[in-house]
Amino acid sequence: MSNILIAAQNIRKSFNDGDLSVDVLKGIEFSIQKNQSIAIIGTSGSGKSTLLHLLAGLDIPDSGSIFINKKSINELNNEERGQLRNEYLGFIYQFHHLLPEFTAKENVAMPLLIRRCAKRAAYEKAEVILSEVGLSERMTHKPGELSGGERQRTAIARALVTNPSCILADEPTGNLDEKSANEVFELILELNQNHNSSLIMVTHNVELSKRADKICELRDGVLIDK
Numbered sequence: 001m002s003n004i005l006i007a008a009q010n011i012r013k014s015f016n017d018g019d020l021s022v023d024v025l026k027g028i029e030f031s032i033q034k035n036q037s038i039a040i041i042g043t044s045g046s047g048k049s050t051l052l053h054l055l056a057g058l059d060i061p062d063s064g065s066i067f068i069n070k071k072s073i074n075e076l077n078n079e080e081r082g083q084l085r086n087e088y089l090g091f092i093y094q095f096h097h098l099l100p101e102f103t104a105k106e107n108v109a110m111p112l113l114i115r116r117c118a119k120r121a122a123y124e125k126a127e128v129i130l131s132e133v134g135l136s137e138r139m140t141h142k143p144g145e146l147s148g149g150e151r152q153r154t155a156i157a158r159a160l161v162t163n164p165s166c167i168l169a170d171e172p173t174g175n176l177d178e179k180s181a182n183e184v185f186e187l188i189l190e191l192n193q194n195h196n197s198s199l200i201m202v203t204h205n206v207e208l209s210k211r212a213d214k215i216c217e218l219r220d221g222v223l224i225d226k
């Protein structure tokens, strides 16, 4: 049990849409260990992104508890939750969310600069990680000058640059063609192993999900081991 990095107990979450209340999560049990990779699959609208947001402390469940590195995030204020997130988590989204006016290197260094890391050290670290994702020749390119796969590699580098304990990825290959999707997925798994981080990957690509250590399916508001 001591190896558990993120845990969720009996998570419930509903959204109100006018008079209508939609129960999206109805008692989620989840845990991920250090260095483990878990794929979460489920149909569109099943609540995958909602769950990922809750696990990251970006939203609060109606009931139930979430623990990041044994700290109950329910008991923290916004600022403390943000600090915990910064310290332990990295994010990759379906759309890269890179800043268009900055180069790949500047984008990747950004999380370190925001943490007031010295400029030179931040850029050096960004260069190392960009090389790891195969973009040593693209560091001074802006997102508009990169292919879809390259942009997503840059986003992966940006997520890893702070050495997070866990990467949370929400359909990171959903916007790529099949070949790039495979490459990006492999890269995320490989880097995760090299960096000793855990991975929670939301995907509706069943084939790709099989590469993770474990697959869970979100269906009817609960998470089932596959």
Ligand SMILES: Nc1ncnc2c1ncn2[C@@H]1O[C@H](COP(=O)(O)OP(=O)(O)O)[C@@H](O)[C@H]1O
Pocket: 015, 016, 017, 022, 024, 042, 043, 044, 045, 046, 047, 048, 049, 050, 051
């Ligand atoms: N902020 C919100 N307000 C209202 N409804 C929401 C909100 N976020 C998600 N939902 C609803 O919750 C359900 C699950 O959404 P989501 O977690 O995005 O699903 P998935 O990522 O599996 O496609 C959907 O019916 C969606 O419309």
Ligand SMILES: [Mg+2]
Pocket: 048, 049, 050, 170
């Ligand atoms: Mg989603």
